[in-house]
Amino acid sequence: MAIAQLVAAMALAGSSVVVGKGLAKSLPVYVTTFATLLVAQVVMLPYAWQKREEIRALELREWVYLFLQGICGIVVFRVLMLSGLRTVGAAQAGIITGTSPAVLTMLAWFMLGERPSVLSGIGVFLAMGGAAGIALAGAGGNEIGGMSWGSMLVFGAVISEGLFSIWRKRIAATVSATANTVVLVFCALVTVSPLALLDVLHHPVVPTTADIVAILYYGAIATVVAYILWTGAVGSVSGVTAGIATAAMPASAVALSALVLREPLSLMQLSGCLLVMLGIVAGSWSARG
Numbered sequence: 001m002a003i004a005q006l007v008a009a010m011a012l013a014g015s016s017v018v019v020g021k022g023l024a025k026s027l028p029v030y031v032t033t034f035a036t037l038l039v040a041q042v043v044m045l046p047y048a049w050q051k052r053e054e055i056r057a058l059e060l061r062e063w064v065y066l067f068l069q070g071i072c073g074i075v076v077f078r079v080l081m082l083s084g085l086r087t088v089g090a091a092q093a094g095i096i097t098g099t100s101p102a103v104l105t106m107l108a109w110f111m112l113g114e115r116p117s118v119l120s121g122i123g124v125f126l127a128m129g130g131a132a133g134i135a136l137a138g139a140g141g142n143e144i145g146g147m148s149w150g151s152m153l154v155f156g157a158v159i160s161e162g163l164f165s166i167w168r169k170r171i172a173a174t175v176s177a178t179a180n181t182v183v184l185v186f187c188a189l190v191t192v193s194p195l196a197l198l199d200v201l202h203h204p205v206v207p208t209t210a211d212i213v214a215i216l217y218y219g220a221i222a223t224v225v226a227y228i229l230w231t232g233a234v235g236s237v238s239g240v241t242a243g244i245a246t247a248a249m250p251a252s253a254v255a256l257s258a259l260v261l262r263e264p265l266s267l268m269q270l271s272g273c274l275l276v277m278l279g280i281v282a283g284s285w286s287a288r289g
Contacts, residue, residue: 002237003237005232005233006237006241006246006248007245007248009226009229009230010246012221012222012225012226013222013226013252014248014255015222016218016222016223017097018253019217019222020032020081020085021085023214023215023218026205027211029079030192030195030196030199031200032078032215033074033078033196034193035215036222037074037185037189037219037223038219039215039218039219039223040189040220040223041185041186043219043224050178051179054175054176055179061171062174062175063183065170066187067187068167069164069168069180069187070186070191071188071191072164073160073163073188074188074223076156077157078157081153083150084153084154085154087149088150097158097246097249100161101244103158103162104161104166104239105239108166108169109239111166114239161246162243165234165242168235169239177228178232180231181224181227181228181231184227185224
């Protein structure tokens with residue numbers, strides 16, 4: 001059940017990349033980040049009221065980790081990803097996000113002391129290979145070169161996402177997934193507000209109807225639902241298993257591109273998706289063992 005939640009959360013994260021690509025072209029980065037977080041916070045208000053006693057009882061240590069989650073998992077991740085998507089193609093971004101399993105595995109190893117087992121290691125390599133295969137097929141094999149500035153920004157987003165999971169695991173036993181999501185969204189919203197104001201002053205823009213729909217989806221579904229699913233499950237599995245589940249993000253992005261944007265799926269992309277699924281299964285078996 002926990003792995004299914006993680007995969008579902010990453011599938012939603014993959015959809016946010018597709019939606020974010022369009023928003024990055026039409027709206028300033030900080031305005032987009034603020035608007036999606038504002039939607040998420042409004043959606044979370046009833047949950048915040050339900051969890052008010054738990055939130056009031058949070059200790060300083062828990063507030064610190066929640067703030068770090070908001071900064072790494074939302075603000076830094078979105079700013080870097082949206083900025084990178086302005087100059088990096090979706091295919092190359094897919095290659096970079098395909099490193100998520102290895103990044104989170106290494107972070108869990110060094111920061112939490114979770115050594116990967118042989119089976120989980122196989123799962124990581126399968127998931128990474130599948131994600132890279134998906135992106136390579138989309139790139140036609142010709143978009144890989146030196147690390148451009150945009151590529152570095154996207155890779156920075158991958159690292160910040162990994163750190164978000166590490167910070168969540170630190171307090172998973174004492175803070176519920178719902179309270180965690182309420183507070184981290186609030187912390188992120190407060191942090192990005194002054195930057196969004198500067199964006200509005202220097203780059204005034206009126207969102208289109210399509211932009212508004214995308215912002216509503218990004219805030220309500222790709223933020224609230226995805227983060228509740230992820231925070232509710234990541235504390236009950238190893239960092240390696242969570243890392244393997246992140247490979248569902250590029251697979252989701254490719255599948256949604258085919259379904260929503262009518263982009264054709266190649267045999268290599270389908271093979272990549274199969275490898276990702278095999279990697280997730282291997283990680284699931286490893287977690288049960």
